[in-house]
Amino acid sequence: MKLQLALDLVDIAGAIEVVSEVAEFIDIVEIGTPIVINEGLHAVKAIKDAFPSLIVLADLKIMDAGGYEVMKAVEAGADIVTVLGVSDDSTIRGAVEEAKKHNKEILVDLINVKDIKGRAAEVDALGVDYICVHSGYDHQADGKNSFDDLNAIKSVVKNAKTAIAGGIKLSTLPEVIAANPDLVIVGGGITGEEDRKAAAVEMKRLVSQV
Ligand SMILES: O=C(CO)[C@H](O)[C@H](O)COP(=O)(O)O
Numbered sequence: 001m002k003l004q005l006a007l008d009l010v011d012i013a014g015a016i017e018v019v020s021e022v023a024e025f026i027d028i029v030e031i032g033t034p035i036v037i038n039e040g041l042h043a044v045k046a047i048k049d050a051f052p053s054l055i056v057l058a059d060l061k062i063m064d065a066g067g068y069e070v071m072k073a074v075e076a077g078a079d080i081v082t083v084l085g086v087s088d089d090s091t092i093r094g095a096v097e098e099a100k101k102h103n104k105e106i107l108v109d110l111i112n113v114k115d116i117k118g119r120a121a122e123v124d125a126l127g128v129d130y131i132c133v134h135s136g137y138d139h140q141a142d143g144k145n146s147f148d149d150l151n152a153i154k155s156v157v158k159n160a161k162t163a164i165a166g167g168i169k170l171s172t173l174p175e176v177i178a179a180n181p182d183l184v185i186v187g188g189g190i191t192g193e194e195d196r197k198a199a200a201v202e203m204k205r206l207v208s209q210v
Pocket residue numbers: 006007008032033059135136137165166167168185186187188189
């Protein structure tokens with residue numbers, strides 16, 4: 001099981017500072033959607049340049065023009081790019097095709113998908129690399145999490161790796177690990193802690209046991 005650090009509420013300098021503290025305890029670093037909105041794909045390039053051995057995920061949440069937008073993210077240095085599960089199959093196909101050309105990967109985010117199980121099965125058949133259940137910030141504010149969704153997709157996803165994101169903290173990590181995703185994505189559960197390194201160390205220890 002792998003650990004991804006999601007960076008959302010920082011600028012490029014702040015992102016570099018956080019990653020410097022925890023780089024050895026994470027497998028993937030995510031440049032979150034708010035950073036890309038604020039800084040553009042320069043943020044992806046800056047992190048890849050600063051940490052060339054880390055896998056960098058660009059959380060573009062692509063909804064259209066999958067091939068083109070994946071191409072631009074890959075040019076900036078992204079190893080994994082996110083596409084929304086609610087987008088059209090043709091968008092996801094275009095994204096997968098472009099990523100494969102460059103030996104890169106696509107993570108489909110099922111945020112706001114109503115039929116989680118059905119869409120996960122469809123998206124799995126499109127050849128994506130990861131399928132992620134996700135309770136976004138607005139869902140979290142309503143007290144939701146994606147733990148049941150993870151169990152639901154695990155019964156239908158046959159090819160892709162499974163991932164979970166949204167409000168995961170050290171206290172809820174054991175419940176997440178019990179559902180056995182391939183990838184756990186944590187933002188505030190590390191970046192919001194006073195001792196970010198200690199949080200990352202403990203999370204890495206727990207996910208590495210599986
Ligand atoms: O994509 C996101 C929000 O849309 C976040 O990166 C994701 O939810 C992880 O962050 P957190 O653990 O703080 O919820």
